[in-house]
Amino acid sequence: MQLPRLVDAAFDRLVVPGYSRLGYAARRAGWQALRPGSLEGRTVLVTGASGGLGAATARGLAALGARVELVVRDRGRGDQAADALRAEHPGAAVGVAVCDVSSLADVRRYAAEVRDREAAVHGLVHNAGVMPPERTETAEGHELALATHVLGPFLLTRELRPVLRAGASPTSPSRVVFVSSGGMYTASLPTDDPEFRAGTYSGGAAYARTKRMQVVLAELLADDLASDGIVVHSMHPGWADTPGVASSMPAFRRVTGPLLRTDEQGADTAVWLQAAAEAGHSTGVFWHDRAPRPTHYLPRGAETPQARAALWTLCVDATGETA
Numbered sequence: 001m002q003l004p005r006l007v008d009a010a011f012d013r014l015v016v017p018g019y020s021r022l023g024y025a026a027r028r029a030g031w032q033a034l035r036p037g038s039l040e041g042r043t044v045l046v047t048g049a050s051g052g053l054g055a056a057t058a059r060g061l062a063a064l065g066a067r068v069e070l071v072v073r074d075r076g077r078g079d080q081a082a083d084a085l086r087a088e089h090p091g092a093a094v095g096v097a098v099c100d101v102s103s104l105a106d107v108r109r110y111a112a113e114v115r116d117r118e119a120a121v122h123g124l125v126h127n128a129g130v131m132p133p134e135r136t137e138t139a140e141g142h143e144l145a146l147a148t149h150v151l152g153p154f155l156l157t158r159e160l161r162p163v164l165r166a167g168a169s170p171t172s173p174s175r176v177v178f179v180s181s182g183g184m185y186t187a188s189l190p191t192d193d194p195e196f197r198a199g200t201y202s203g204g205a206a207y208a209r210t211k212r213m214q215v216v217l218a219e220l221l222a223d224d225l226a227s228d229g230i231v232v233h234s235m236h237p238g239w240a241d242t243p244g245v246a247s248s249m250p251a252f253r254r255v256t257g258p259l260l261r262t263d264e265q266g267a268d269t270a271v272w273l274q275a276a277a278e279a280g281h282s283t284g285v286f287w288h289d290r291a292p293r294p295t296h297y298l299p300r301g302a303e304t305p306q307a308r309a310a311l312w313t314l315c316v317d318a319t320g321e322t323a
Protein backbone atom coordinates (compact mmCIF):
# COMPACT_ATOMS: atom_id res chain seq x y z
CA MET A 1 0.00 0.00 0.00
CA GLN A 2 1.30 3.45 -0.94
CA LEU A 3 2.29 5.75 1.91
CA PRO A 4 -0.12 8.76 1.99
CA ARG A 5 1.63 11.78 0.46
CA LEU A 6 1.38 13.92 3.59
CA VAL A 7 2.84 11.16 5.77
CA ASP A 8 5.59 10.62 3.23
CA ALA A 9 6.48 14.33 3.26
CA ALA A 10 6.35 14.43 7.08
CA PHE A 11 8.81 11.52 7.20
CA ASP A 12 11.31 13.63 5.26
CA ARG A 13 10.77 16.80 7.28
CA LEU A 14 11.39 14.82 10.48
CA VAL A 15 14.53 13.39 8.80
CA VAL A 16 15.00 10.22 10.89
CA PRO A 17 11.87 8.39 9.70
CA GLY A 18 12.46 9.41 6.08
CA TYR A 19 16.19 8.85 5.80
CA SER A 20 16.45 5.65 7.83
CA ARG A 21 15.45 2.11 6.93
CA LEU A 22 12.01 2.89 8.43
CA GLY A 23 11.23 5.27 5.57
CA TYR A 24 12.49 2.79 3.03
CA ALA A 25 10.36 -0.02 4.46
CA ALA A 26 7.22 2.15 4.61
CA ARG A 27 7.64 3.48 1.08
CA ARG A 28 8.67 0.33 -0.71
CA ALA A 29 5.33 -1.28 0.10
CA GLY A 30 3.80 0.95 -2.60
CA TRP A 31 6.47 0.35 -5.26
CA GLN A 32 6.22 -1.78 -8.37
CA ALA A 33 9.12 -4.15 -8.91
CA LEU A 34 11.44 -3.15 -11.74
CA ARG A 35 11.09 -5.52 -14.67
CA PRO A 36 13.96 -8.05 -14.90
CA GLY A 37 15.78 -7.46 -18.17
CA SER A 38 14.57 -3.84 -18.38
CA LEU A 39 18.17 -2.65 -18.79
CA GLU A 40 19.27 -5.26 -21.31
CA GLY A 41 21.26 -3.67 -24.12
CA ARG A 42 22.18 -0.65 -21.99
CA THR A 43 25.70 0.23 -20.84
CA VAL A 44 25.95 2.15 -17.57
CA LEU A 45 29.11 3.59 -15.97
CA VAL A 46 29.16 3.90 -12.16
CA THR A 47 31.88 5.93 -10.44
CA GLY A 48 33.13 4.99 -6.98
CA ALA A 49 31.88 1.44 -7.54
CA SER A 50 34.57 -0.35 -5.52
CA GLY A 51 32.36 -0.52 -2.41
CA GLY A 52 29.40 0.96 -0.54
CA LEU A 53 26.54 2.44 -2.55
CA GLY A 54 28.45 2.45 -5.85
CA ALA A 55 29.04 -1.31 -5.74
CA ALA A 56 25.40 -1.86 -4.73
CA THR A 57 24.21 0.37 -7.58
CA ALA A 58 26.30 -1.66 -10.03
CA ARG A 59 24.85 -4.92 -8.66
CA GLY A 60 21.31 -3.53 -8.93
CA LEU A 61 21.87 -2.41 -12.52
CA ALA A 62 23.39 -5.77 -13.47
CA ALA A 63 20.40 -7.55 -11.92
CA LEU A 64 18.22 -5.70 -14.45
CA GLY A 65 20.44 -6.80 -17.33
CA ALA A 66 22.65 -3.74 -17.82
CA ARG A 67 26.24 -4.01 -18.93
CA VAL A 68 28.05 -2.22 -16.11
CA GLU A 69 31.44 -0.54 -15.88
CA LEU A 70 32.84 -0.05 -12.38
CA VAL A 71 34.82 3.19 -12.47
CA VAL A 72 37.27 3.01 -9.57
CA ARG A 73 40.49 4.59 -8.45
CA ASP A 74 42.00 1.35 -7.15
CA ARG A 75 42.18 -1.58 -9.60
CA GLY A 76 42.42 -4.23 -6.84
CA ARG A 77 39.29 -3.03 -5.00
CA GLY A 78 37.49 -2.69 -8.33
CA ASP A 79 38.34 -6.28 -9.31
CA GLN A 80 37.06 -7.51 -5.92
CA ALA A 81 33.77 -5.65 -6.41
CA ALA A 82 33.45 -7.08 -9.93
CA ASP A 83 34.07 -10.62 -8.58
CA ALA A 84 31.38 -10.10 -5.92
CA LEU A 85 28.98 -8.83 -8.58
CA ARG A 86 29.62 -11.85 -10.84
CA ALA A 87 29.16 -14.22 -7.88
CA GLU A 88 25.75 -12.67 -7.18
CA HIS A 89 24.74 -12.39 -10.85
CA PRO A 90 26.46 -15.15 -12.84
CA GLY A 91 26.80 -14.17 -16.48
CA ALA A 92 26.59 -10.43 -15.76
CA ALA A 93 28.55 -8.23 -18.16
CA VAL A 94 30.83 -6.21 -15.89
CA GLY A 95 34.03 -4.33 -16.56
CA VAL A 96 36.43 -2.38 -14.37
CA ALA A 97 38.05 0.92 -15.40
CA VAL A 98 40.47 2.99 -13.38
CA CYS A 99 39.79 6.72 -13.10
CA ASP A 100 40.35 9.15 -10.26
CA VAL A 101 37.36 11.42 -10.74
CA SER A 102 38.97 14.19 -8.66
CA SER A 103 41.71 14.53 -11.31
CA LEU A 104 40.60 16.49 -14.35
CA ALA A 105 43.49 15.06 -16.37
CA ASP A 106 42.49 11.50 -15.48
CA VAL A 107 38.82 12.18 -16.23
CA ARG A 108 39.79 13.55 -19.64
CA ARG A 109 41.97 10.48 -20.32
CA TYR A 110 39.24 8.05 -19.22
CA ALA A 111 36.50 9.78 -21.21
CA ALA A 112 38.65 9.69 -24.36
CA GLU A 113 39.24 5.99 -23.81
CA VAL A 114 35.46 5.38 -23.45
CA ARG A 115 34.74 7.40 -26.60
CA ASP A 116 37.28 5.27 -28.50
CA ARG A 117 35.96 1.95 -27.31
CA GLU A 118 32.17 2.41 -26.96
CA ALA A 119 29.77 3.28 -29.75
CA ALA A 120 27.18 4.32 -27.16
CA VAL A 121 26.74 4.74 -23.42
CA HIS A 122 23.23 4.82 -21.95
CA GLY A 123 23.79 5.75 -18.34
CA LEU A 124 26.26 7.39 -15.98
CA VAL A 125 26.01 7.42 -12.19
CA HIS A 126 28.17 10.01 -10.40
CA ASN A 127 28.47 8.18 -7.10
CA ALA A 128 32.12 8.68 -6.00
CA GLY A 129 32.18 10.66 -2.77
CA VAL A 130 34.52 11.86 -0.04
CA MET A 131 34.39 13.77 3.25
CA PRO A 132 37.98 15.01 3.66
CA PRO A 133 39.05 15.30 7.33
CA GLU A 134 41.13 18.38 6.46
CA ARG A 135 41.38 20.75 3.53
CA THR A 136 43.21 18.92 0.77
CA GLU A 137 44.01 20.08 -2.73
CA THR A 138 44.29 17.90 -5.81
CA ALA A 139 47.44 18.10 -7.95
CA GLU A 140 45.49 20.59 -10.10
CA GLY A 141 44.90 22.86 -7.10
CA HIS A 142 41.22 22.19 -6.39
CA GLU A 143 39.72 21.45 -2.99
CA LEU A 144 39.14 17.69 -2.92
CA ALA A 145 35.36 17.56 -2.23
CA LEU A 146 34.74 20.15 -4.95
CA ALA A 147 36.92 18.24 -7.42
CA THR A 148 35.35 14.85 -6.59
CA HIS A 149 31.68 15.86 -6.40
CA VAL A 150 31.44 18.73 -8.88
CA LEU A 151 34.35 19.46 -11.24
CA GLY A 152 35.20 15.84 -12.15
CA PRO A 153 31.55 14.84 -12.73
CA PHE A 154 30.88 17.99 -14.78
CA LEU A 155 33.88 17.24 -17.01
CA LEU A 156 33.10 13.53 -17.30
CA THR A 157 29.49 14.26 -18.31
CA ARG A 158 30.55 16.84 -20.88
CA GLU A 159 33.34 14.66 -22.32
CA LEU A 160 31.01 11.66 -22.61
CA ARG A 161 28.33 13.73 -24.33
CA PRO A 162 28.92 12.19 -27.80
CA VAL A 163 28.53 8.60 -26.57
CA LEU A 164 25.61 9.49 -24.30
CA ARG A 165 23.95 11.20 -27.26
CA ALA A 166 24.58 8.07 -29.33
CA GLY A 167 22.90 5.97 -26.62
CA ALA A 168 19.76 8.09 -26.57
CA SER A 169 16.66 7.27 -28.59
CA PRO A 170 13.35 9.16 -28.84
CA THR A 171 11.68 6.62 -26.57
CA SER A 172 14.58 6.11 -24.18
CA PRO A 173 16.92 8.96 -23.25
CA SER A 174 20.39 8.39 -21.85
CA ARG A 175 20.45 9.09 -18.13
CA VAL A 176 22.96 10.84 -15.88
CA VAL A 177 22.43 10.57 -12.12
CA PHE A 178 24.20 12.50 -9.36
CA VAL A 179 24.25 10.77 -5.97
CA SER A 180 23.93 13.78 -3.68
CA SER A 181 23.03 13.77 0.01
CA GLY A 182 20.25 14.94 2.31
CA GLY A 183 23.09 16.89 3.96
CA MET A 184 22.77 19.36 1.08
CA TYR A 185 19.65 20.80 2.77
CA THR A 186 21.98 22.34 5.37
CA ALA A 187 24.02 24.28 2.79
CA SER A 188 23.57 26.94 0.15
CA LEU A 189 25.66 27.47 -2.96
CA PRO A 190 29.10 28.77 -1.89
CA THR A 191 29.44 31.33 -4.66
CA ASP A 192 32.09 33.58 -3.08
CA ASP A 193 34.49 30.87 -2.01
CA PRO A 194 33.77 27.56 -3.79
CA GLU A 195 37.29 26.26 -3.10
CA PHE A 196 36.77 26.75 0.67
CA ARG A 197 39.92 28.88 1.08
CA ALA A 198 38.47 31.21 3.72
CA GLY A 199 37.32 30.42 7.26
CA THR A 200 37.82 27.25 9.25
CA TYR A 201 37.62 24.22 7.01
CA SER A 202 35.24 21.45 7.99
CA GLY A 203 34.92 18.26 5.96
CA GLY A 204 31.22 18.08 6.83
CA ALA A 205 30.63 21.62 5.58
CA ALA A 206 32.68 21.04 2.41
CA TYR A 207 30.67 17.88 1.83
CA ALA A 208 27.27 19.58 2.29
CA ARG A 209 28.22 22.56 0.09
CA THR A 210 29.41 20.38 -2.77
CA LYS A 211 26.38 18.09 -2.43
CA ARG A 212 24.19 21.21 -2.84
CA MET A 213 26.28 22.14 -5.88
CA GLN A 214 25.59 18.69 -7.36
CA VAL A 215 21.83 19.25 -7.16
CA VAL A 216 22.06 22.62 -8.93
CA LEU A 217 24.59 21.28 -11.43
CA ALA A 218 22.20 18.45 -12.32
CA GLU A 219 19.55 21.08 -13.11
CA LEU A 220 22.00 23.10 -15.21
CA LEU A 221 23.27 20.04 -17.09
CA ALA A 222 19.68 18.93 -17.65
CA ASP A 223 19.13 22.12 -19.70
CA ASP A 224 22.51 21.86 -21.37
CA LEU A 225 22.01 18.26 -22.55
CA ALA A 226 18.27 18.24 -23.26
CA SER A 227 18.71 18.72 -27.00
CA ASP A 228 20.88 15.57 -27.11
CA GLY A 229 18.20 13.35 -25.58
CA ILE A 230 20.08 13.05 -22.28
CA VAL A 231 18.23 13.47 -18.97
CA VAL A 232 20.05 14.45 -15.78
CA HIS A 233 18.76 13.79 -12.27
CA SER A 234 20.05 14.01 -8.73
CA MET A 235 18.98 11.95 -5.74
CA HIS A 236 19.82 11.29 -2.12
CA PRO A 237 20.08 7.80 -0.69
CA GLY A 238 19.04 8.46 2.90
CA TRP A 239 21.42 7.00 5.49
CA ALA A 240 23.13 3.73 4.61
CA ASP A 241 25.69 1.70 6.51
CA THR A 242 28.65 1.93 4.13
CA PRO A 243 32.45 1.91 4.63
CA GLY A 244 32.37 5.67 4.05
CA VAL A 245 29.94 6.29 6.90
CA ALA A 246 31.95 3.98 9.17
CA SER A 247 35.21 5.82 8.51
CA SER A 248 34.01 9.43 8.18
CA MET A 249 31.12 9.49 10.68
CA PRO A 250 31.77 6.84 13.37
CA ALA A 251 29.80 8.70 16.09
CA PHE A 252 26.78 9.12 13.76
CA ARG A 253 26.98 5.42 12.93
CA ARG A 254 27.08 4.43 16.62
CA VAL A 255 23.93 6.45 17.34
CA THR A 256 21.94 5.52 14.23
CA GLY A 257 23.31 1.95 13.84
CA PRO A 258 20.18 -0.20 13.65
CA LEU A 259 18.30 2.48 11.71
CA LEU A 260 20.79 2.68 8.85
CA ARG A 261 19.79 1.29 5.48
CA THR A 262 21.61 -1.51 3.73
CA ASP A 263 23.74 -0.62 0.70
CA GLU A 264 21.02 -1.98 -1.58
CA GLN A 265 18.35 0.17 0.08
CA GLY A 266 20.54 3.27 -0.22
CA ALA A 267 21.30 2.51 -3.88
CA ASP A 268 17.70 1.73 -4.82
CA THR A 269 16.72 5.13 -6.23
CA ALA A 270 19.94 5.47 -8.28
CA VAL A 271 19.15 2.10 -9.90
CA TRP A 272 15.49 3.03 -10.35
CA LEU A 273 16.43 6.32 -12.06
CA GLN A 274 18.32 4.35 -14.72
CA ALA A 275 15.42 1.96 -15.33
CA ALA A 276 12.03 3.52 -14.58
CA ALA A 277 9.96 5.07 -17.35
CA GLU A 278 9.01 8.07 -15.14
CA ALA A 279 12.64 9.11 -14.81
CA GLY A 280 13.01 9.18 -18.59
CA HIS A 281 10.06 11.55 -18.97
CA SER A 282 11.51 14.33 -16.80
CA THR A 283 14.90 15.92 -16.27
CA GLY A 284 16.65 18.05 -13.66
CA VAL A 285 14.64 16.57 -10.78
CA PHE A 286 15.88 15.76 -7.24
CA TRP A 287 14.69 12.34 -6.00
CA HIS A 288 14.64 10.24 -2.86
CA ASP A 289 12.97 6.87 -2.45
CA ARG A 290 11.62 6.92 -6.02
CA ALA A 291 9.77 10.25 -5.59
CA PRO A 292 10.62 13.85 -6.50
CA ARG A 293 11.61 15.86 -3.44
CA PRO A 294 11.89 19.61 -2.83
CA THR A 295 15.40 21.02 -3.18
CA HIS A 296 14.63 23.68 -0.54
CA TYR A 297 12.20 23.70 2.34
CA LEU A 298 12.06 27.50 2.51
CA PRO A 299 11.40 29.51 -0.67
CA ARG A 300 13.94 32.13 0.36
CA GLY A 301 16.65 29.45 0.33
CA ALA A 302 16.44 29.07 -3.46
CA GLU A 303 19.52 30.07 -5.45
CA THR A 304 19.53 33.31 -7.38
CA PRO A 305 20.07 33.18 -11.14
CA GLN A 306 23.44 34.85 -10.49
CA ALA A 307 24.51 32.11 -8.08
CA ARG A 308 23.50 29.42 -10.56
CA ALA A 309 25.39 31.19 -13.34
CA ALA A 310 28.44 31.45 -11.08
CA LEU A 311 28.44 27.68 -10.54
CA TRP A 312 28.32 27.11 -14.29
CA THR A 313 31.17 29.57 -14.84
CA LEU A 314 33.21 27.87 -12.11
CA CYS A 315 32.84 24.48 -13.81
CA VAL A 316 33.54 25.82 -17.30
CA ASP A 317 36.59 27.84 -16.19
CA ALA A 318 38.08 25.03 -14.09
CA THR A 319 37.72 22.40 -16.81
CA GLY A 320 38.26 24.45 -19.96
CA GLU A 321 34.97 23.17 -21.42
CA THR A 322 32.91 25.41 -23.63
CA ALA A 323 30.09 27.30 -21.94
Ligand SMILES: NC(=O)c1ccc[n+]([C@@H]2O[C@H](COP(=O)([O-])OP(=O)(O)OC[C@H]3O[C@@H](n4cnc5c(N)ncnc54)[C@H](OP(=O)(O)O)[C@@H]3O)[C@@H](O)[C@H]2O)c1
Pocket (backbone or CB within 6 Å): 047, 048, 049, 050, 051, 052, 053, 054, 071, 072, 073, 074, 077, 099, 100, 101, 102, 103, 126, 127, 128, 129, 130, 148, 179, 180, 181, 182, 183, 236, 237, 238, 239, 240, 241, 242, 243, 244, 245, 266
Ligand atom coordinates in the same frame (compact mmCIF):
# COMPACT_ATOMS: atom_id res chain seq x y z
N1 LIG B 1 26.11 6.18 2.91
C1 LIG B 1 25.25 7.17 3.12
O1 LIG B 1 24.46 7.15 4.07
C2 LIG B 1 25.20 8.33 2.17
C3 LIG B 1 24.31 9.38 2.47
C4 LIG B 1 24.22 10.45 1.61
C5 LIG B 1 24.98 10.46 0.45
N2 LIG B 1 25.85 9.46 0.19
C6 LIG B 1 26.64 9.55 -1.05
O2 LIG B 1 26.68 8.30 -1.70
C7 LIG B 1 27.90 8.15 -2.42
C8 LIG B 1 28.55 6.84 -2.01
O3 LIG B 1 28.77 6.91 -0.61
P1 LIG B 1 29.19 5.65 0.28
O4 LIG B 1 28.53 5.87 1.59
O5 LIG B 1 29.01 4.39 -0.47
O6 LIG B 1 30.75 6.00 0.46
P2 LIG B 1 32.03 5.06 0.51
O7 LIG B 1 31.72 3.79 1.18
O8 LIG B 1 33.11 5.92 1.08
O9 LIG B 1 32.33 4.83 -1.02
C9 LIG B 1 32.78 5.90 -1.79
C10 LIG B 1 33.30 5.35 -3.07
O10 LIG B 1 33.81 6.45 -3.84
C11 LIG B 1 35.10 6.11 -4.29
N3 LIG B 1 35.88 7.31 -4.54
C12 LIG B 1 36.19 8.31 -3.68
N4 LIG B 1 36.94 9.23 -4.29
C13 LIG B 1 37.10 8.81 -5.57
C14 LIG B 1 37.78 9.33 -6.68
N5 LIG B 1 38.47 10.48 -6.61
N6 LIG B 1 37.74 8.66 -7.84
C15 LIG B 1 37.06 7.49 -7.94
N7 LIG B 1 36.41 6.93 -6.90
C16 LIG B 1 36.43 7.58 -5.72
C17 LIG B 1 35.67 5.23 -3.21
O11 LIG B 1 36.76 4.50 -3.72
P3 LIG B 1 37.88 3.80 -2.78
O12 LIG B 1 37.40 2.40 -2.58
O13 LIG B 1 39.10 3.88 -3.62
O14 LIG B 1 37.96 4.60 -1.52
C18 LIG B 1 34.46 4.38 -2.89
O15 LIG B 1 34.30 3.35 -3.83
C19 LIG B 1 28.74 9.37 -2.09
O16 LIG B 1 28.66 10.32 -3.11
C20 LIG B 1 28.10 9.92 -0.82
O17 LIG B 1 28.26 11.30 -0.70
C21 LIG B 1 25.98 8.40 1.02
